[in-house]
Every structure is written in structure tokens, then in C-alpha cells.
Amino acid sequence: MGAAEIGAKAAFEQLKAMQDVCIMIHRSPDGDCIGGGYALYHILTDLGIRAKVVCADPIPAVYHEITAGIVFDDFEPAYLVSVDVADRKLFGEIPQQDDEIALCIDHHISNTHYAENLYWNPDASAACEVLFCLMQENGIPMTREIALCLYAGMATDTGCFRFSNAGADTFAAVSAIKRAYPDLPYARLNRELFVLKSRGRMMLDARLMQTVQLTADGKIALIYLPYAWMTELAVGADETDGIANLPMEIIGVEIGISVKQQEDGSYRVSMRAGETADVSAIAQRFGGGGHVKASGCSFAEGEPEAVCAALLQTAADMLKMQEETA
Numbered sequence: 357m358g359a360a361e362i363g364a365k366a367a368f369e370q371l372k373a374m375q376d377v378c379i380m381i382h383r384s385p386d387g388d389c390i391g392g393g394y395a396l397y398h399i400l401t402d403l404g405i406r407a408k409v410v411c412a413d414p415i416p417a418v419y420h421e422i423t424a425g426i427v428f429d430d431f432e433p434a435y436l437v438s439v440d441v442a443d444r445k446l447f448g449e450i451p452q453q454d455d456e457i458a459l460c461i462d463h464h465i466s467n468t469h470y471a472e473n474l475y476w477n478p479d480a481s482a483a484c485e486v487l488f489c490l491m492q493e494n495g496i497p498m499t500r501e502i503a504l505c506l507y508a509g510m511a512t513d514t515g516c517f518r519f520s521n522a523g524a525d526t527f528a529a530v531s532a533i534k535r536a537y538p539d540l541p542y543a544r545l546n547r548e549l550f551v552l553k554s555r556g557r558m559m560l561d562a563r564l565m566q567t568v569q570l571t572a573d574g575k576i577a578l579i580y581l582p583y584a585w586m587t588e589l590a591v592g593a594d595e596t597d598g599i600a601n602l603p604m605e606i607i608g609v610e611i612g613i614s615v616k617q618q619e620d621g622s623y624r625v626s627m628r629a630g631e632t633a634d635v636s637a638i639a640q641r642f643g644g645g646g647h648v649k650a651s652g653c654s655f656a657e658g659e660p661e662a663v664c665a666a667l668l669q670t671a672a673d674m675l676k677m678q679e680e681t682a
């Protein structure tokens with residue numbers, strides 16, 4: 357515990373002194389850890405340093421443009437560097453999961469300081485924004501490959517530049533990247549990452565919208581996904597990550613709840629809060645937890661009607677309490 361926090365210059369000095377680097381990203385990889393991991397791979401290999409990216413889970417096909425044509429050498433790593441990983445347990449099952457990490461590059465305020473050195477900025481929108489800083493402060497050349505990686509990472513963590521974490525430095529970084537490489541497929545990437553879905557997922561959304569239950573004068577919305585629909589429409593579990601956001605698309609909804617029935621009859625619940633509500637308190641009532649604006653809990657069993665009714669009732673009670681004390 358207690359990593360030394362270092363700046364961009366020291367981080368680059370440390371990286372330059374490395375060889376045979378294993379870049380570790382988090383399980384269930386997203387655009388930021390993939391973009392960041394591969395950007396660092398290019399930075400290192402451009403310096404003649406052998407590197408590879410290691411992830412517990414496969415890289416989703418939607419990021420094919422980042423990974424295309426890259427084949428990692430098979431080598432025993434001498435140094436480990438993590439990118440966009442707040443906590444050791446987020447590595448998942450990889451051979452290096454318990455080894456000493458020389459450097460962590462991150463942007464999570466919740467970083468547990470598990471690495472020897474930590475180069476981070478908790479105000480940055482994405483690990484890729486931190487990497488942009490590293491490059492700028494050290495005069496590292498921005499190649500086309502790196503530009504694509506960093507753009508994908510910043511776009512991912514800001515919800516395509518919609519969330520409040522998209523700061524002036526984020527837009528400055530994207531501006532610099534677009535100026536340097538105006539012909540990268542930005543619009544296509546945005547469409548692939550944030551709009552396109554499988555036909556099955558589209559049909560699933562249509563069915564989910566029929567399940568909406570509204571309460572508390574339309575401030576609470578709940579959707580329910582029976583497991584049978586997943587098999588009927590051939591929708592993979594990794595395709596339903598975003599459904600928690602569906603109820604939040606209704607005007608006036610402050611609390612959005614999605615209930616996903618699992619194969620074994622248990623339920624996974626995701627909650628989202630609008631401007632004022634706090635869903636972590638609701639999740640805690642059911643033994644779950646998370647953030648104020650995004651939380652979750654689970655139910656081991658029960659009839660779907662009863663589970664949904666309990667959630668709606670508790671959410672309504674908590675919202676009333678929160679509004680009274682606000």
C-alpha cells in the first residue's frame with residue numbers, strides 16, 4: 357500500500373528504463389482501458405521496448421480497429437504496468453494478477469494505490485486523457501495509431517462527450533488529435549461504439565419498453581427482463597449492459613430501475629439516478645451498493661412481480677424521504 361504518486365516526467369523516465377513490459381487492463385474491458393493499453397503499447401514499441409497487452413477477457417469485436425494487425429510477442433514480462441485499473445481485483449484471472457506492479461496509470465478517484473508508482477489524475481475524464489498528458493509533457497510523437505486509441509478511450513468514458521466529466525482538457529486533447537489526424541473515422545467510430553446494436557438487442561429493447569412500470573408521479577421507472585427473452589432473441593449477456601439507461605430516457609424520471617432475471621432464477625438489479633436522487637441508499641436496503649448515481653443489488657429468488665413491487669415501493673419511500681430532507 358501507499359504508492360508513490362509521480363508526475364508525467366517521472367512516469368516517462370520510468371517507462372523508458374523498462375523492457376519486456378506487460379500492460380495490464382481490467383476485466384470486462386471497455387474503450388478506455390483498451391485504448392489506453394494499446395496506446396501505451398505503441399508508445400513503448402515506438403521506443404524499441406517490447407510490450408504486450410494482457411486482459412482476463414477477450415477484447416470486444418467493436419474495438420477491432422484498435423487491435424487490427426497487432427500480434428504480441430510471447431515473452432516473460434520483466435515489468436508490469438496497469439492502465440485504467442482502480443483496484444487489483446479488477447484484473448480478473450490473469451497470470452500476473454498478484455505480481456508487483458511497477459507503475460499504474462489511472463484516473464479513478466477510488467484507486468487503491470496498489471502499484472509501486474502511481475501516475476494519475478482523478479480529474480481526468482479517462483485514462484486516455486492521462487496518457488495524452490504524458491505524451492504532451494514529454495514530447496512523445498502522436499502517431500495515427502495512438503490518436504485512434506486515445507480518441508476511443510475518451511469517447512467511451514465520457515459517453516461520447518455527453519457526461520459532466522468531459523472537461524476543458526478532454527476537449528483540448530480531442531481537438532489536438534483531430535487537428536493532427538482529421539481523416540480518422542471519428543463519426544463511424546462514434547456510431548459503432550454508441551449507436552449500433554444487434555437486431556436481437558433492438559427487438560429486446562422494444563419488448564423492454566412494454567414492461568415499463570411508472571410510479572411516484574412518473575419519477576420512478578422500472579423495466580423487467582425475463583431470462584427467456586435472452587435465448588429467444590439470441591442476445592448475449594454482454595449486449596445488455598446498457599439497458600439500465602433505458603428508463604432514464606423518459607422525461608421526468610429521477611430513478612431508473614432495471615431488473616434482469618438470470619438463468620438460475622435469481623435477479624440482478626441496476627439503478628440509475630437523475631439530477632437529485634441517490635440510488636446507492638436504495639441498493640443498500642437490498643444488500644447492494646455502488647455510487648450515488650449508479651448502483652445495483654441482487655435477489656437470490658422470488659416471483660418477478662414480488663421483486664419488482666418491493667423495489668418500486670422501497671424506491672418510492674426513499675425518494676420521498678430524500679425529497680423531504682433535500
Ligand SMILES: [Mn+2]
Nearest residue numbers: 388440482483
Ligand atoms: Mn477509464
